Each structure stands twice: as C-alpha cells, then as structure tokens.
Amino acid sequence: MKATVYYAPGDVRVENVPDPTIQQPTDAIVRITHACVCGSDLWFYRGEEEWQPGWRTGHEWMGIVEEVGSDVRTLKKGDRVLAPFAFSDGSCEFCHKGIQTSCVHGGFWEGSTNDGGQAQAIRSPLADGTLVVIPKAVENDDDLLTAILPLTDVMSTGHHAAISAGVRTGSTVAVIGDGAVGLCGVLAAKRLGAERIIILGRHESRLEIARRVGATDVVSSRGEEAIAAVQEMTQGGAESVLECVGSESAMATAIGIARPGGAIGYVGVPHGSGHSFNLGRLFMNNITLRGGAAPARTYIPELLTDTVAGKLDASAVLDLTVDLDSVPRGYAAMDSREAIKVMVRP
Structure with missing residues (x-):
C-alpha cells in the first residue's frame, strides 16, 4: 500500500x-x-x-x-x-x-x-x-x-480549550490563533453560549472565516499592543481565554488578556526553544491555567x-x-x- x-x-x-x-x-x-x-x-x-x-x-x-x-x-x-x-x-x-x-x-x-x-x-x-x-x-x-x-x-481540541477555559452562556471569550484549532475554538465557544468572542490573528482570509462561524471582534495586532487592545475593549480582560498556538508569545498574550478570576484553556502544542510565563500575574489575579492534549x-x-x-x-x-x-x-x-x-x- x-x-x-x-x-x-x-x-x-x-x-x-x-x-x-x-x-x-x-x-x-x-x-x-x-x-x-x-x-x-x-x-x-x-x-x-x-x-x-x-x-x-x-x-x-x-x-x-x-x-x-x-x-x-x-x-x-x-x-x-x-x-x-x-x-x-x-x-x-x-x-x-x-x-x-x-x-x-x-x-x-x-x-x-x-x-x-x-x-x-x-x-x-x-x-x-x-x-x-x-x-x-x-x-x-x-x-x-x-x-x-x-x-x-482540531474540533475536539478547540472544544477542549473552551471547556478548560470555563466558557459558559453569556461569557466573553478571547481566542488566540487563527489556525484550524483557533477557528474551531471560536465554533466551540459559540456552541457553549459565549456572547462575545474575540479572535486574535493576522490573516484576513482566516479572520473572515472566524467572523462567519461566530467571532464578534477581531484583534490583528500582536504582543503588548494586542494585550492593550483586548484589555481596553473588555474593560479588564476576557473571562475565558483559549490559547491555540503553543508558542511562548501566545501564552504571554493569553496571560496578559485574562480577566482576574478568569481561566485560560491552553491546547496549542508547545514548541520552540523554551517556555516561561508570568506566574506572578496568574497568582495575583487568581487566573486558572488548564488544558493540554485534548x-x-x-x-x-x-x-x-x-x-x-x-x-x-x-x-x-x-x-x-x-x-x-x-x-x-x-x-x-x-x-x-x-x-x-x-x-x-x-
């Protein structure tokens, strides 16, 4: 064969x-x-x-x-x-x-x-x-x-991110990544009843699909600029964040845009030379980090x-x-x- x-x-x-x-x-x-x-x-x-x-x-x-x-x-x-x-x-x-x-x-x-x-x-x-x-x-x-x-x-993985991040009816969700998992994360958040779904990505054709399947807002900047944009548009961060990339920078963004008392569902396969993240912000703001292989x-x-x-x-x-x-x-x-x-x- x-x-x-x-x-x-x-x-x-x-x-x-x-x-x-x-x-x-x-x-x-x-x-x-x-x-x-x-x-x-x-x-x-x-x-x-x-x-x-x-x-x-x-x-x-x-x-x-x-x-x-x-x-x-x-x-x-x-x-x-x-x-x-x-x-x-x-x-x-x-x-x-x-x-x-x-x-x-x-x-x-x-x-x-x-x-x-x-x-x-x-x-x-x-x-x-x-x-x-x-x-x-x-x-x-x-x-x-x-x-x-x-x-x-990818659809099961996007769902795992949404479940891990505690997406619920009426919640505000941010999805990091406009690849297949991120787009499925948008679908999963909508299926679970999220009222507002913000996708962070940079590819217009993919962002158009995200809008079509449930995204209500788009942030196309990266790094600190993206964090500031989400913080401003949500007045303090998203209750549920879906990290669907797996890079150190994506995790930094996820932590930066999570609302105090909120949760991050991380499903992006880790890659790169090493990973570190802002444990202090997680600790001081009671932000839950949950996820892994779906x-x-x-x-x-x-x-x-x-x-x-x-x-x-x-x-x-x-x-x-x-x-x-x-x-x-x-x-x-x-x-x-x-x-x-x-x-x-x-």
Missing part, C-alpha cells in the same frame, strides 16, 4: 510500504477514506521536532473497517469509523476519568512505532477503546463526512451527535483537498500559509 513517510525537514514522500496486518487480537485494520495534515505536523516538517527518516505521518483519519482481531467486540467489517488522534484501551484509570491521551496502554498515531493516517490503510491498536462508529444514515453523505473529519483532532475520545460522541444533527460544522477549516500522492504538496501549502488545513482523500 501507499503511505506518507518523513525523511528530513521539508521532505515527506509517499511510498509503497507493507500492508498492515492484525498483530494483536484487539487490533482492527481500517481502509482510510479521509485524512488530514495537521498544523502540529509542521513542527517536524520544519525541523523543529526531532524526527527520524522512515517515520510514518498523519494522526487525523477516518475509514472503513476491513478486518478485526478475535477480541474486538464493538466493531465489524464494513463499519465506517473515525479515530481520535490518540488510541486508548478505554479501561484504564485515566480512560475512566476521560483523559484517554494519558492511557497507560495507549499512544499516538504516526512516528517511530505506529502507523500514520496519511496512508491507504492503518492498523488500529485497541480498536474497541479507540474507534467511533459513524451512523449508517450519514455514511454516504460526503459533505457530512467532511464536517465530521475535524472531530478527530481527550478527543471523550468529546467525539457529543460533537458527532451535533454534527450529524446539523448543529455543528467545522468543515470550513478544510480549505484544500489533495489525493494521497499529493500529500507533500499539502504540507508545502500549509507551511507557506496557502492553506489552513489540508484534507487528504486516498
């Missing part, structure tokens, strides 16, 4: 690799129908993470079950499924607490030891605890499947229900579609900001 393989910064290739096979009785083999290139994939693509030649790529995918192991009980051949960006057994202490990204037997797609989703097929470990079946009533609705795809990561497996069922019902649609973040052979072009388009998020249709 074909799969995308990392070789060096700026160099990902689509190659023939061995077909996946059942290795454990809890495995499933899934033929991939939809996948994505993620903003976090750009960190190894740009050489900002330690990756080795030969590692598989892609952690956002959906597909059709082709084969299941002897211990799989909730899935069968022919089921259309979506996968959170981390696999989990569904039975350990942390899975029961709803933080499957900390599963003691789980892990993450792509990298040194696991298959990647930017491929024709994939072996899914711990299939019962990981994969979510898509209702048969919508399994052939291409537009709806496109709307479901972001639940594998437990997408916990959130997918409710978000899937709303998506199928037409109440939630994150498909606007998918602004470029490529076939599997063109995945390298998809990486380049996202790296140069010609695309927000690339959908792959093997």
Whole structure:
C-alpha cells in the first residue's frame, strides 16, 4: 500500500510500504477514506521536532473497517469509523476519568512505532477503546463526512480549550490563533453560549472565516499592543481565554488578556526553544491555567451527535483537498500559509 513517510525537514514522500496486518487480537485494520495534515505536523516538517527518516505521518483519519482481531467486540467489517488522534484501551484509570491521551496502554498515531493516517490503510491498536462508529444514515453523505473529519483532532481540541477555559452562556471569550484549532475554538465557544468572542490573528482570509462561524471582534495586532487592545475593549480582560498556538508569545498574550478570576484553556502544542510565563500575574489575579492534549475520545460522541444533527460544522477549516500522492504538496501549502488545513482523500 501507499503511505506518507518523513525523511528530513521539508521532505515527506509517499511510498509503497507493507500492508498492515492484525498483530494483536484487539487490533482492527481500517481502509482510510479521509485524512488530514495537521498544523502540529509542521513542527517536524520544519525541523523543529526531532524526527527520524522512515517515520510514518498523519494522526487525523477516518475509514472503513476491513478486518478485526478475535477480541474486538464493538466493531465489524464494513463499519465506517473515525479515530481520535490518540488510541486508548478505554479501561484504564485515566480512560475512566476521560483523559484517554494519558492511557497507560495507549499512544499516538504516526512516528517511530505506529502507523500514520496519511496512508491507504492503518492498523488500529485497541480498536474497541479507540474507534467511533459513524451512523449508517450519514455514511454516504460526503459533505457530512467532511464536517465530521475535524472531530478527530482540531474540533475536539478547540472544544477542549473552551471547556478548560470555563466558557459558559453569556461569557466573553478571547481566542488566540487563527489556525484550524483557533477557528474551531471560536465554533466551540459559540456552541457553549459565549456572547462575545474575540479572535486574535493576522490573516484576513482566516479572520473572515472566524467572523462567519461566530467571532464578534477581531484583534490583528500582536504582543503588548494586542494585550492593550483586548484589555481596553473588555474593560479588564476576557473571562475565558483559549490559547491555540503553543508558542511562548501566545501564552504571554493569553496571560496578559485574562480577566482576574478568569481561566485560560491552553491546547496549542508547545514548541520552540523554551517556555516561561508570568506566574506572578496568574497568582495575583487568581487566573486558572488548564488544558493540554485534548481527550478527543471523550468529546467525539457529543460533537458527532451535533454534527450529524446539523448543529455543528467545522468543515470550513478544510480549505484544500489533495489525493494521497499529493500529500507533500499539502504540507508545502500549509507551511507557506496557502492553506489552513489540508484534507487528504486516498
């Protein structure tokens, strides 16, 4: 089969690799129908993470079950499924607490030891605890499947930011970042009833999407200028801040615009040479800092229900579609900001 393989910064290739096979009785083999290139994939693509030649790529995918192991009980051949960006057994202490990204037997797609989703097929470990079946009533609705795809990561991650930041009906929310996660954060805040949603970003085409999906205000400045702007327009800061970038400067902005007694939900994957932040402002103003890797497996069922019902649609973040052979072009388009998020249709 074909799969995308990392070789060096700026160099990902689509190659023939061995077909996946059942290795454990809890495995499933899934033929991939939809996948994505993620903003976090750009960190190894740009050489900002330690990756080795030969590692598989892609952690956002959906597909059709082709084969299941002897211990799989909730899935069968022919089921259309979506996968959170981390696999989990569904039975350990942390899975029961709803933080499957900390599963003691789980892990993450792509990298040194696991298959990647930017491929024709994939072996899914711990299939019962990981994969979510898509209702048969919508399994052939291409537009709806496109709307479901972001639940594998970015929509669940934006929702995690909103939940972590305590977004509630009538609240004022600030979203840092106009990438796919930030735009999904706007959607999540609106879904949870926020009255005012301020997005901080610099790319007009993305900010226009943000306005379309729920942003009420835009701040296009950065650093201290952005902090001053939000502080002035909110008369003291936002009650809930969604940090959707992962850089030190983004966290500094988040802390600077949070209202005393408010909360920051941080979901941007940390990157860069190091991180420090203003602990003193958090302390003196009783600002809560909460977040991390989104437990997408916990959130997918409710978000899937709303998506199928037409109440939630994150498909606007998918602004470029490529076939599997063109995945390298998809990486380049996202790296140069010609695309927000690339959908792959093997």
